[in-house]
Amino acid sequence: MAIGVKVLRRPETDVSYVRATLKGMALTFRHMFRPKWTMQYPEEKSTTDWSLSPRWRGTHRMLTDQQGRSKCVACGLCPQICPANCIKLVPGEDEDGNRYPLIYEIDEFRCVFCGYCQEVCPEEAIHVGVHYENAEYGRDRFVYDLERLSSQTHPVSSLWDPSDPKGE
Amino acid sequence: MLLGPSLALSATLFTIGVVGVVIRRNAIVLFMCIELMLNAVNLTFVALSQYHGLSGQIMVFFVMTVAAAEAAVGLAIILAVFRHRQSVDLQNINLLRG
Amino acid sequence: MTPELKGFIVLTVVKMLVVFTITLVGVALLTLLERKVSAWMQNRRGPNRVGYAGLLQPAADGLKNIIKEETLPDEANKILFMLAPLLSFVPALMLAAVIPFAAPLPVAFDFSLPVLGRFVHDGLVPMVVADLPVGFLFVLAISSLGVYGIALAGWSSNSKYSLLGGLRASAQMVSYEVPLGLSIIPVILLSGNVSFGAIITEQQTGLWYVLPLFFAFFLFFVSGFAETNRLPFDMPEAESELIAGYHTEYSAMKFSMFFIAEYANIVTVAAMTAALFFGGWDIPFTRWDQTPGLPQTLASGLFMFGKTMSFVFVVMWVRWTLPRFRYDQLMSLGWKFMLPLGLVYVMLIGSAVWLIENMLGVGSPVTRGFLLFGLNLGLGYLIFFIIDRGHVVRGSTARPEAVH
Amino acid sequence: MTEIVFYILGAAAVISGIACILQRNPVSAALWLVAAMFALAGIYVLLNAQFIGAIQVLVYAGAIMVLFLFVIMLLNLGRETSDIRRWPALMAGAAIAAGLAAPLLALRLYSPARLASEVSGSPVFGDPGAVLSQGAAAQGLAESQGVVGAIAGPLFQTYLVPFEVTSVLLLVAAVGAVVLAKRRL
Numbered sequence: 001m002a003i004g005v006k007v008l009r010r011p012e013t014d015v016s017y018v019r020a021t022l023k024g025m026a027l028t029f030r031h032m033f034r035p036k037w038t039m040q041y042p043e044e045k046s047t048t049d050w051s052l053s054p055r056w057r058g059t060h061r062m063l064t065d066q067q068g069r070s071k072c073v074a075c076g077l078c079p080q081i082c083p084a085n086c087i088k089l090v091p092g093e094d095e096d097g098n099r100y101p102l103i104y105e106i107d108e109f110r111c112v113f114c115g116y117c118q119e120v121c122p123e124e125a126i127h128v129g130v131h132y133e134n135a136e137y138g139r140d141r142f143v144y145d146l147e148r149l150s151s152q153t154h155p156v157s158s159l160w161d162p163s164d165p166k167g168e
Numbered sequence: 169m170l171l172g173p174s175l176a177l178s179a180t181l182f183t184i185g186v187v188g189v190v191i192r193r194n195a196i197v198l199f200m201c202i203e204l205m206l207n208a209v210n211l212t213f214v215a216l217s218q219y220h221g222l223s224g225q226i227m228v229f230f231v232m233t234v235a236a237a238e239a240a241v242g243l244a245i246i247l248a249v250f251r252h253r254q255s256v257d258l259q260n261i262n263l264l265r266g
Numbered sequence: 267m268t269p270e271l272k273g274f275i276v277l278t279v280v281k282m283l284v285v286f287t288i289t290l291v292g293v294a295l296l297t298l299l300e301r302k303v304s305a306w307m308q309n310r311r312g313p314n315r316v317g318y319a320g321l322l323q324p325a326a327d328g329l330k331n332i333i334k335e336e337t338l339p340d341e342a343n344k345i346l347f348m349l350a351p352l353l354s355f356v357p358a359l360m361l362a363a364v365i366p367f368a369a370p371l372p373v374a375f376d377f378s379l380p381v382l383g384r385f386v387h388d389g390l391v392p393m394v395v396a397d398l399p400v401g402f403l404f405v406l407a408i409s410s411l412g413v414y415g416i417a418l419a420g421w422s423s424n425s426k427y428s429l430l431g432g433l434r435a436s437a438q439m440v441s442y443e444v445p446l447g448l449s450i451i452p453v454i455l456l457s458g459n460v461s462f463g464a465i466i467t468e469q470q471t472g473l474w475y476v477l478p479l480f481f482a483f484f485l486f487f488v489s490g491f492a493e494t495n496r497l498p499f500d501m502p503e504a505e506s507e508l509i510a511g512y513h514t515e516y517s518a519m520k521f522s523m524f525f526i527a528e529y530a531n532i533v534t535v536a537a538m539t540a541a542l543f544f545g546g547w548d549i550p551f552t553r554w555d556q557t558p559g560l561p562q563t564l565a566s567g568l569f570m571f572g573k574t575m576s577f578v579f580v581v582m583w584v585r586w587t588l589p590r591f592r593y594d595q596l597m598s599l600g601w602k603f604m605l606p607l608g609l610v611y612v613m614l615i616g617s618a619v620w621l622i623e624n625m626l627g628v629g630s631p632v633t634r635g636f637l638l639f640g641l642n643l644g645l646g647y648l649i650f651f652i653i654d655r656g657h658v659v660r661g662s663t664a665r666p667e668a669v670h
Numbered sequence: 671m672t673e674i675v676f677y678i679l680g681a682a683a684v685i686s687g688i689a690c691i692l693q694r695n696p697v698s699a700a701l702w703l704v705a706a707m708f709a710l711a712g713i714y715v716l717l718n719a720q721f722i723g724a725i726q727v728l729v730y731a732g733a734i735m736v737l738f739l740f741v742i743m744l745l746n747l748g749r750e751t752s753d754i755r756r757w758p759a760l761m762a763g764a765a766i767a768a769g770l771a772a773p774l775l776a777l778r779l780y781s782p783a784r785l786a787s788e789v790s791g792s793p794v795f796g797d798p799g800a801v802l803s804q805g806a807a808a809q810g811l812a813e814s815q816g817v818v819g820a821i822a823g824p825l826f827q828t829y830l831v832p833f834e835v836t837s838v839l840l841l842v843a844a845v846g847a848v849v850l851a852k853r854r855l
Contacts (some may be wrong), residue, residue, distance in 0.1 A: 015653075016650070018649075018650050021587075022590060023586065023589045025583060025584065025587045025588075027587075028307045028583065028586060028587040029307075029583065031306070031307050031308070031309060032303075032306040032307055033307050035309070035312065036306075036309055036310060036311050037309045038305075038309075038310045039309040040311075144366065170673065170676055170716070170717065171781060171782055171785065172777065172778045172779055172780045172781055173673075173676060173680065173778060174675055174676075174713070175676070175682070175777035175780050176695065176774075176775055176777055176778030177680045177683065177843065178748060178777075179770075179771060179774030179775050179777055179778075180684050180687075180774075181684065181687050181706070181764075182692075182770070182774065183684060183767050183770045183771045183774065184684070184687040184688055184691060185691075185768060185789045186686070186690030186766055186767070186770055187691060187763040187764075187767045188690070190762055190763040190766055191677065191691065191754055191759050191760055191763040192691060192754060192760055193754070195742065196696050197691070197696055197699050198737065199738070200690060200699055200700060200703050200738060200759060201690075201691060203703065203730070203734065203735075204687055204690065204691075204703060204706065205709055206771060207706070207707060207730070208683060208718070210722075210726075211710060211713065211714075212709070214713075214714050214717050214719045214722055215717055216785075217719065218717060218718060218825065219785060219786075222811070222820060222821055222824055223824065223828075223829075225721065225722050225821055226821060226824055226825050227717075228722050228725075229722070229725065229821075229825065230829075230832060230833075231788065232701055232726075233731045233839065233840060234836070234839065235729075235730070235732065235734060236729060236734055236840070236843075237839055237842075237843030238723050238771070238839055238843075239734045239736065239737055239738065239845050240843050240844065240846075240847040242844050243737060243738065243741045243845050243847070243850075244734065244847040244849075244850035244851040245693055245850055246745075247741065247744075247745070247850070247851050249852050250745050250848065256745065258692070260802050265815065317813065336822060343695075343697075346698075346701075379816075397718075398817075399720055399817045400720045400721055400723075400724045400817055400818065402725040403721070403725070403728065403818070404724055406724075406728055406732075407724050407727035407728040408726075408727070410728055410731070410732025410733065410736070411727070411731060411732060413732075413736055414704070414736070414739075417736070417739055417740070417743065418692045418697070418701075420743070421697060421739075421742075421743050422697075429743065429746070432743060433740065433743055433744060436736055436739060436743070437740065439736075440733060440736050440737070440740070443732070443733070459819075460818050496684075499747075591787075
């Protein structure tokens with residue numbers, strides 16, 4: 001889509017500087033009494049005007065099935081597609097021949113939050129989350145292991161708008 | 169009131185100014201030494217104006233005006249010379265030599 | 267030392283303590299006020315976490331600045347680099363000493379201390395630290411020294427941004443001192459005296475000078491912006507072009523010294539505007555404040571504070587409204603508009619005062635004030651409706667001549 | 671009291687003056703000169719010339735020296751080798767200093783009484799107030815009209831023509847400076 005740029009010729013000689021200044025000052029003065037937009041973050045996290053988009057991509061979450069086991073089948077697609085190479089997956093196999101992850105770790109510092117892992121996952125196990133409060137006291141706490149990923153409870157991203165999946 | 173000491177101080181400052189003009193080569197510092205001499209003269213005027221009426225102070229007023237004019241023109245000359253020579257050192261400024 | 271002299275010294279010391287404490291605490295609170303005002307004008311709330319409504323924010327900032335690391339550039343001229351913040355800080359505080367801040371207070375005491383001896387004072391105490399006979403000539407002289415701090419900071423840092431900031435600052439402040447001085451001359455013409463006390467007394471009996479001398483006020487206030495390096499004239503800092511101009515290389519307490527100096531200068535300019543053009547500590551529409559007494563002193567001090575603070579607010583309001591001038595616009599505004607306006611205004615007021623006194627024979631300062639106010643209305647129409655169009659500040663599309 | 675302050679300021683002026691001519695760096699020299707001018711302004715105040723003191727700070731320290739500083743910064747001088755001349759000039763300087771200072775310093779013996787006797791031509795040291803009445807008159811004027819008013823009277827009446835000539839001089843200087851400093855007109 002071409003961007004139309006509207007070029008405005010500024011008037012040069014017939015414009016009054018002082019009155020324009022006074023108008024501007026009146027405008028800023030009126031703004032002093034407008035309602036404030038500031039969200040007082042730790043106390044109020046979202047308002048009706050402001051909430052996270054359902055397509056927001058935050059820290060990951062691993063979904064679990066009814067028995068509380070993770071849905072992951074250790075297929076290896078997510079470490080394969082990950083552009084930041086932040087997923088560490090060691091697959092294991094139980095006596096029935098079902099694959100499951102022995103180790104599943106995501107280094108959230110390396111992650112670029114592209115959401116490819118969620119998109120590529122055949123079991124819809126790994127998801128990026130709608131979540132932004134990630135503060136920790138140490139760097140090592142940012143390597144999320146399987147247990148941590150499974151115990152996250154925040155909503156997961158829809159990645160795209162379901163009513164418009166091709167983004168048109 | 170303090171006539172003698174003022175005149176002596178004025179003499180000292182004037183001498184310092186003259187010595188500065190003799191021993192420095194930097195044109196800007198030379199101008200500053202001239203300002204110092206003018207200041208010394210001003211001090212004489214002020215000291216004597218206590219006994220001879222306010223004319224002395226008015227003379228100081230004129231001296232300051234002349235000093236301001238002199239500084240403006242002198243510095244403009246220095247700027248012009250600097251553009252030619254890339255230096256304000258009097259050794260390198262011999263444009264006027266025949 | 268006589269007991270009277272000792273009494274005078276005691277009073278002066280008390281006044282100094284009061285003035286400088288108020289100034290420094292006020293400056294600290296002004297940094298908070300500036301952030302609050304900017305926030306309000308941008309529909310935000312501003313700092314409100316430290317203390318009640320953010321009142322302790324300046325203390326937190328100060329503490330942070332004290333414990334931060336002092337950086338010292340390798341190639342800097344060390345002595346001048348250290349000296350420069352002081353040189354900008356001291357004149358700003360010195361100015362606070364000569365502005366009267368309240369009605370004179372009658373004080374009488376007579377007491378003795380063990381070692382120091384007897385202290386006596388009886389009579390009116392002018393509420394100003396130093397009641398100088400040369401009045402605001404002192405203010406002009408000291409305010410012209412503020413440029414040293416900035417210019418030296420720029421030069422001694424040995425950084426190109428600092429040097430450019432310092433150069434701009436010295437050119438700008440020297441240029442705007444001329445309209446500043448010219449704007450004060452009409453005030454001297456009307457009051458016939460240069461001391462602040464006389465000027466305020468004159469305004470109490472007549473009109474506030476803002477009416478008869480509106481354009482002097484205008485010139486003074488605009489030049490005051492330029493002298494304090496505030497937006498729209500903050501060319502020396504110009505963070506979008508020069509990083510931070512003259513204080514690029516400064517950190518920690520030395521940096522905040524520049525800030526304190528800037529805010530102290532704002533307070534001084536605001537207080538001087540109030541004193542010269544808005545009657546100082548005069549309480550309008552009453553003669554009650556002209557009889558000395560403690561309540562009068564307190565009330566008039568409160569009024570002076572209110573007037574000063576409203577001008578401080580205007581300074582901040584302008585800062586968060588107007589964009590920065592381009593450098594050639596700044597210089598042409600100073601030399602091609604404000605300087606001629608100041609000269610013409612001095613001549614106009616001088617001839618008008620002479621005409622009013624000698625031809626019309628009007629002696630009352632109120633009538634004279636209203637006559638001059640009429641003159642200002644005419645001049646205002648000429649300036650704001652005719653000359654203003656494209657001549658005061660060159661439009662943004664008009665390019666400056668190519669710099670050779 | 672006044673004397674003590676005078677001698678402190680005088681010493682400050684002399685030290686600053688010497689430092690000014692010996693500093694290698696032009697910026698330091700300019701700053702020392704500013705210090706000297708400040709000391710002189712203080713001395714003017716002590717000598718009952720408050721107006722001149724204020725003007726001294728305003729014009730010299732506030733305008734002229736800023737101009738100097740501005741030019742030094744503009745040319746970016748100050749980080750170069752010493753420009754103090756070699757020994758022949760130093761010797762000449764010392765000789766001039768000695769030759770000039772000796773007669774001039776004799777002025778320190780001046781007192782109001784001696785000045786009065788020289789002005790009146792009588793060999794007896796009389797009462798200076800009787801001969802030099804103008805000084806006392808000026809003091810009275812300063813008290814009745816204010817420090818500035820006392821100077822304004824003679825400046826705009828007796829010295830009106832020199833005053834106007836000075837304004838023309840300033841105009842000429844301004845035009846000359848612009849012509850010299852501008853590369854192309």
